[in-house]
Amino acid sequence: MSIKLHGYWRSSASYRVRIALNLKGIAYEYVPVHLVKDGGEQHQARYQGLNPSELVPTLVDEDEDIILNQxxxxIEYVDEKYPSAVKLLPEHKLQRARVRALAQDIAADIQPLANLRVLQYLESHYQVDADGKAEWSRHWIEKGFAGIEKRLQTTAGKYCFGFDLSLADVCLVPQIYNALRFGADMASFPLIQRIHENCNKLPEFVAAKPENQPDAQ
Amino acid sequence: MSIKLHGYWRSSASYRVRIALNLKGIAYEYVPVHLVKDGGEQHQARYQGLNPSELVPTLVDEDEDIILNQxxxxIEYVDEKYPSAVKLLPEHKLQRARVRALAQDIAADIQPLANLRVLQYLESHYQVDADGKAEWSRHWIEKGFAGIEKRLQTTAGKYCFGFDLSLADVCLVPQIYNALRFGADMASFPLIQRIHENCNKLPEFVAAKPENQPDAQ
Known part of the structure; x- marks a missing residue:
């Protein structure tokens, strides 16, 4: 297959890309990068060559000779390359902007704060224990979800933006997976929960779940 | 003016948007949101109504009746709305993808970690002092810059991607401002420094600098 996705089962950024590739109907080879074993395979020379940021995921598209991170x-690249499949970015510029903003509410302002390397730093530098790390993660997730829940009051239908799937849903579902993992209180987020249920009825979302990956533990 | 930018002089995300608006030649009204005074104006009801995430910046485009965060x-919205001015996202899909990825290396994996609210949390929950907060900020900036410097070895000319300005430069310059503010060691990043110098020769970047804003202190 010409498309390879280097990722990790529990990485929510990898999870996003798996959902997107499934929704676009693109066959791909999944190459696990173990983020913990032996100090983290993402720090080894072989992976650094693909991605000098030493983070997952990385997509390699051999047809186009491109190695892409983030x-x-x-996802926008894949959406543009295969425009005939379901569009993850809407056609209209206002709607597209709103979808990107909600996706970035998650991808910039929630997820990076509870990333593995950040939790490792909290432990090594400030002696934050497992409970403290979960509290830290929950704090940023709940804060971020509070803003998103308010936005969804004016945009949501079956999914984040009406009845069409978009990049926003692709980002939201993996973030909810993390929220549940860290024990976040979801009671205040009924719209987020409804969208989560609706998305997870779709086989493309189910196949992308962490527990359904070959490197799941 | 139909475009209002709600921001803060020292917020690097606001700084990005100021550069982009200047490069696109768009006149706008700047509305300061003081992130510290009275517990932070971004948490007050008036601003929450514009942006329930309680973060800056927020752009209001009255012509289009859109309120947009992130x-x-x-910047992508503005770039799409005014395609005849300098293009901040390249036309070719591979190049566009690379520009977006580098921008997100900064906007997702560096900047949010040294955000004001995160530093406030470190202080209130883990008693991290001013030196410790600067060390935390430098750590993530230097780690992120190390990956970016390697990428620039294959892409940089006068700017991040050859000789055309792009969204990547618009994100890089404000991050360097933060890096210098927190005392990051820039010696290992000669390409980043060169691009910084080249960008700051342009009046659009100079006018966007924190110290040139009406709310600068």
Missing amino acids: SLAI | SLAI
Whole structure:
């Protein structure tokens, strides 16, 4: 296959790209990068060559001779390369802008704060224990979800933006997976929960779940 | 003026949007939101109504009746609305993807970690002092810049991508401002420094500098 996705089962940025590739109907080879084993395979020379940021995911598209990092950049690239499949970025510029903003509310202002390397730093530098790390993660997730829930009051239908799937849903579902993992209180987020349920009825979302990946533990 | 930018002089996400608006030649009204005074104006009801995430910047485009958050979404919106001015996202899909990825290396994996609210949390929950907060900020900036410097070895000319300005430069310059503010060691990043110098020769970048804003202190 010409498309390879280097990722990790529990990385929510990898999870986003898996959902997007499934929704676009693109066959791809999944190459696991173990983020913990042996100090993290993402720090080894072989992976550094693909991605000097030493983070997952990385997409390699051999047809186009491109190696690409950053989940949102990857998803927009795939959306543009295969325009005939379901559009993850809407055609209209106002709607497209709103979708990108909600996706970035998650990808910039929630997810990076509870990333593995950040939790490792909290432990090594400030002696934050497992409970403290979960509290830290929940704090940023709940804060971010509070803003998103308010936005969804004016945009949501079956999905984040009406009845069409978009990049926003592709980002939201993996973030909810993390929220549940860290024990976030979801009671205040009924719209987020409804969208989560609706998305997870779709086989493209189910196949992308962390527990359904070959490197799941 | 139909475009209002709600921002803060020292917010690097606001700084990005100011550069982009200047490069696009768009006149706008700048509305300061003081992030510290009275516990932070971004948390007050008046601003929450514009942006329930309680973060800056927010762009209001009265012509289009849109209120938009997230600096990268705002910049892509402006770039699409005014296609005849300098293009901040390249025409070719591979190049566009690379520009987006580098912008997100900064906007997702560096900047949010040294955001004001994160530094406030470190202080209130883990008693991290001013030196410790600067160390935390430098750590993520230097880590992120190391990856970016390697990428620039294959892409940089006068700017991040050859000789055309792009969204990547618009994100890089404000991040360097933060890097210098927190005392990051820039010696290992000669390409980043060169691009910084080249950008700051342009009046559009100079006018966007924090110290040139009406709310600068």
